[in-house]
Amino acid sequence: MLTQSAFEKQFQNLTQLSGNPTYLLAVSGGADSMVLGYLFNELRNSGLEFQVAHINYKLRGEDSDSDQKVVEDFCKKHNIKFHLYQVLEKDEKPENSIQLWARKLRYQFFRKIQKKENLDFLVTAHHLNDQLETFIINLSKASGINGLSGIPANENNILRPLLNFSKDEIYQFAKENDIIFREDLSNKKSDYLRNKIRNEIVPKLSETNDQFLENFRKSISFLNQTKDFVHDQIEIIEKNLSVFNKEHKILSKEKLAQQSDFVKFEILKKYGFKRTEEIQKIFSAENGSSFFSEDYHLTVDREGLILKLKNLSREINPEIILLKNFDFHQDQVTINIKSYIPDGNCFNWVFDTDKLQFPLSLRKQKDGDAFYPSGFTGKKKVSKFFRDEKLSVLTKEKIWVLCDAEDQILGIVPLRQDRRFEAEVNTQKTTTVQWTEEQPIL
Numbered sequence: 001m002l003t004q005s006a007f008e009k010q011f012q013n014l015t016q017l018s019g020n021p022t023y024l025l026a027v028s029g030g031a032d033s034m035v036l037g038y039l040f041n042e043l044r045n046s047g048l049e050f051q052v053a054h055i056n057y058k059l060r061g062e063d064s065d066s067d068q069k070v071v072e073d074f075c076k077k078h079n080i081k082f083h084l085y086q087v088l089e090k091d092e093k094p095e096n097s098i099q100l101w102a103r104k105l106r107y108q109f110f111r112k113i114q115k116k117e118n119l120d121f122l123v124t125a126h127h128l129n130d131q132l133e134t135f136i137i138n139l140s141k142a143s144g145i146n147g148l149s150g151i152p153a154n155e156n157n158i159l160r161p162l163l164n165f166s167k168d169e170i171y172q173f174a175k176e177n178d179i180i181f182r183e184d185l186s187n188k189k190s191d192y193l194r195n196k197i198r199n200e201i202v203p204k205l206s207e208t209n210d211q212f213l214e215n216f217r218k219s220i221s222f223l224n225q226t227k228d229f230v231h232d233q234i235e236i237i238e239k240n241l242s243v244f245n246k247e248h249k250i251l252s253k254e255k256l257a258q259q260s261d262f263v264k265f266e267i268l269k270k271y272g273f274k275r276t277e278e279i280q281k282i283f284s285a286e287n288g289s290s291f292f293s294e295d296y297h298l299t300v301d302r303e304g305l306i307l308k309l310k311n312l313s314r315e316i317n318p319e320i321i322l323l324k325n326f327d328f329h330q331d332q333v334t335i336n337i338k339s340y341i342p343d344g345n346c347f348n349w350v351f352d353t354d355k356l357q358f359p360l361s362l363r364k365q366k367d368g369d370a371f372y373p374s375g376f377t378g379k380k381k382v383s384k385f386f387r388d389e390k391l392s393v394l395t396k397e398k399i400w401v402l403c404d405a406e407d408q409i410l411g412i413v414p415l416r417q418d419r420r421f422e423a424e425v426n427t428q429k430t431t432t433v434q435w436t437e438e439q440p441i442l
Contacts, residue, residue: 002162002169007039011161014154021120023050023159024083024113026106027074029067031174032125034074034181036162038174040123041078050123051081053113055106058087059098060186067182074180081117085109099192126151126160129167132216133197144265149227150220166213234266243304248394251305257283271296271307288393301393320362320400322433334432337362337413341400344435347414349402353429355421357405360433362413365401371409374419382412389415402433 015021025040027033040050054071056064068084075082087105094101110122131150138147153163162170174181190196206212241255256264261276268279272293282291282300291298292310299306320340333353338344340362369382380388386396400413411417414435423430 002035002165002173004039004042006165007161008043010164011043011159014159014161015121020047020049022118023048023121023123024110024117024119025050025052026110026122026124027052027054027071028125028184029054029070029182030125030184031179031181032127032162032167032170034070034179035170035174036123036125037071037074037080038177038179039161041080051083051113051117051119053083053085053110055109056084056086057102057105060184063182063185067184070180070182083109083113099194121157121159123159123161125162127162127165127167127170128213128217129198129202131163131220132202132213133194135216135220136197136201137193145223145227145230149223164217166217230266234263237263238267249307250303250394251307253283253300253304256305271298273298299393303392303394306393318364322360322362331429332432333430334434335360337433337435338437341413341435343398345414346435346437348432348434348436349411349417350423351410351421351431351433352423352427353431356410356431357408359405360410360431361403361405362400363403365396365399369401369409371412371416371418372420373412373416374422375416376419382409385412385416 023040025033025037027037037052040048044050052071052075054068056068058064068086072082072084074080085106091105113119114122134150135148138150141147151160151163153160173179187195188199190199209215237259238251241252243250243252251267256267259267261279264279264283265274265276268274268282272295273279273282273291278291282289282298282305285291285300287301289300291300295310297308297310299308322335322337322340365382365386367383370379371382371385372379373385382401386399391399399415402410402413404410408421409418410421410433
């Protein structure tokens with residue numbers, strides 16, 4: 001049953017925060033949100049700070065304006081800061097997908113107000129009946145345990161403290177406390193899926209059992225506890241098959257392949273890979289294959305599945321110029337590239353200075369790159385050299401190509417020097433390129 005004390009208990013369970021967080025209430029003028037406003041207003045004496053936001057979509061003529069007036073009058077009566085957005089022609093209402101358009105518009109407005117007013121949480125009036133409708137919609141989509149667990153009570157700084165109370169309980173509370181609200185008659189039409197479920201399916205289900213909604217309330221609680229337990233177990237499994245380095249997370253392909261399809265999906269969907277077909281391709285793909293989600297780049301490699309956050313600011317083809325202003329007319333020049341590449345491997349290459357065009361530079365491999373590796377005969381493509389060396393994807397990412405000013409390849413750092421530019425026994429002027437730990441000054 002919805003009472004002020006029952007609401008406060010639910011609300012405290014959601015927040016459990018230190019300090020004095022602030023709130024923005026999304027109030028439409030309907031019974032749910034007007035009751036929410038009333039309940040919050042009763043808490044103001046205890047120091048609760050909140051503001052109210054309303055959006056007038058101009059979809060129902062005078063009815064839309066009347067909704068706005070009910071919310072506005074409530075805020076004026078109780079001296080609550082009120083934010084209004086009235087839909088304009090520039091907002092371009094679509095002929096289809098009105099609900100998605102309206103949802104996007106209102107959340108953009110709410111987030112803008114939150115940022116401007118420095119409000120911590122957005123609070124909405126979703127209730128138990130909304131939860132049941134969402135459950136049925138997600139059931140029809142085969143959305144798994146996350147979808148069947150319904151609308152989260154606390155997610156992304158959005159609180160829904162009425163989720164445990166039914167629509168009838170909200171109406172009863174409004175009646176007992178003389179709360180003025182507006183009915184949206186468009187909800188009586190079954191022209192949208194949610195309305196059809198609300199008006200036709202839920203009443204039929206309720207006829208099957210007088211305790212149907214109460215039993216659903218218990219079931220959704222059990223489902224959420226199950227979901228939390230499953231997520232804890234998934235985290236343990238993922239931790240046991242994960243390896244980290246400075247830039248990447250690596251999942252053991254062999255260990256993950258041994259898990260059930262459910263576990264594979266639950267782990268990979270965290271990185272944006274949510275399609276079953278794509279996940280199947282990941283496990284059958286050749287080494288070196290890449291897959292992309294919105295935020296992650298996944299590479300299949302001998303070492304496992306390499307996950308890297310996309311970095312849009314990173315240069316696609318970074319280049320490092322070595323000692324650009326150095327005097328290369330000296331007989332002997334030494335360039336230690338440790339200062340340019342701190343995380344490297346030791347090598348020491350000596351070149352015939354007269355064969356080089358300065359300045360020298362380091363860059364990443366490009367398509368078509370080829371060189372004449374020292375100790376071999378003939379020419380070899382860099383890509384084939386990598387394959388022959390059986391380099392992992394992670395190792396390749398650490399490889400640099402040393403070039404001169406004419407982009408002639410002098411060597412693949414730190415693996416192999418190009419023999420064309422090597423210094424010989426009688427070479428007078430030499431340039432040494434090396435990676436070595438700097439010697440301490442004694």
